[in-house]
Amino acid sequence: MLKVFTVCPQGLGSSMIAKIHVRAILDKLGVENEVETAGIASIVGENFDLIITIEELKDSLKHIDPQKIIFITNFFKKSEIEKKVVEKVEELRQSGRDI
Amino acid sequence: MLNDLINENTVRTNVNAKDWEDAIRIGGNLLKKSGIIGQEYIDAMIQSVKDIGPYIVLAPGIAMPHANPRFGVKGLGMSLITLNTPVYFGNKDNDPVSIVICLSATKNNDHLKELSELVKVLGNDSNVQQIKSATTIKAILDIFSNVN
Numbered sequence: 372m373l374k375v376f377t378v379c380p381q382g383l384g385s386s387m388i389a390k391i392h393v394r395a396i397l398d399k400l401g402v403e404n405e406v407e408t409a410g411i412a413s414i415v416g417e418n419f420d421l422i423i424t425i426e427e428l429k430d431s432l433k434h435i436d437p438q439k440i441i442f443i444t445n446f447f448k449k450s451e452i453e454k455k456v457v458e459k460v461e462e463l464r465q466s467g468r469d470i
Numbered sequence: 471m472l473n474d475l476i477n478e479n480t481v482r483t484n485v486n487a488k489d490w491e492d493a494i495r496i497g498g499n500l501l502k503k504s505g506i507i508g509q510e511y512i513d514a515m516i517q518s519v520k521d522i523g524p525y526i527v528l529a530p531g532i533a534m535p536h537a538n539p540r541f542g543v544k545g546l547g548m549s550l551i552t553l554n555t556p557v558y559f560g561n562k563d564n565d566p567v568s569i570v571i572c573l574s575a576t577k578n579n580d581h582l583k584e585l586s587e588l589v590k591v592l593g594n595d596s597n598v599q600q601i602k603s604a605t606t607i608k609a610i611l612d613i614f615s616n617v618n
Contacts, residue, residue: 384573385528390582444564445530
């Protein structure tokens with residue numbers, strides 16, 4: 372199970388679009404997943420494997436392991452998100468994670 | 471359905487906006503006229519960019535201004551304007567912007583279906599080019615009516 376938060380300032384726009392893509396990508400990879408949108412304030416204290424977000428929130432996410440964060444610049448084209456998510460899933464699988 | 475939101479009242483082509491704030495105001499006013507939002511929400515969309523940054527420029531040439539529902543949002547709404555002269559939001563990857571889609575949503579998830587449909591349309595480069603070069607509202611509505 373891969374627990375993912377898609378994060379944007381409101382939890383309404385880019386995070387919602389990212390969620391649509393990420394779910395489809397993980398399903399295609401056969402990775403059991405739970406993808407939730409979140410505003411930047413609401414991930415404090417939550418457990419997760421991965422955060423998908425925007426560059427503008429980099430400073431707000433300083434306390435989080437950079438390995439767990441993916442930054443996206445194009446939300447309408449699936450290709451950028453797909454490339455980055457696939458890389459991350461391969462990394463996790465190589466490190467022995469059973470997903 | 472996205473087609474319920476993107477209609478003759480919420481789409482304008484060849485708009486003259488003098489800068490990004492003006493573009494948000496023009497797009498926001500289309501929603502305001504429909505009664506879905508008030509002036510407070512338009513101001514909040516602009517303030518959000520000033521406070522957080524131009525993150526609402528979600529892809530090359532495309533911005534999706536929105537703000538928190540607590541600023542007087544009465545319902546799900548989307549407006550789409552295309553600009554004669556592209557404007558700069560200050561987004562290093564995706565400026566300049568010539569398609570501005572103002573979004574209002576009442577809460578999380580109530581607009582998932584409509585955004586999925588929007589992604590289908592705007593994930594296709596040929597659709598994006600056609601929207602940018604459209605000179606009539608009907609031409610844009612035709613592109614959206616082909617979704618699904």
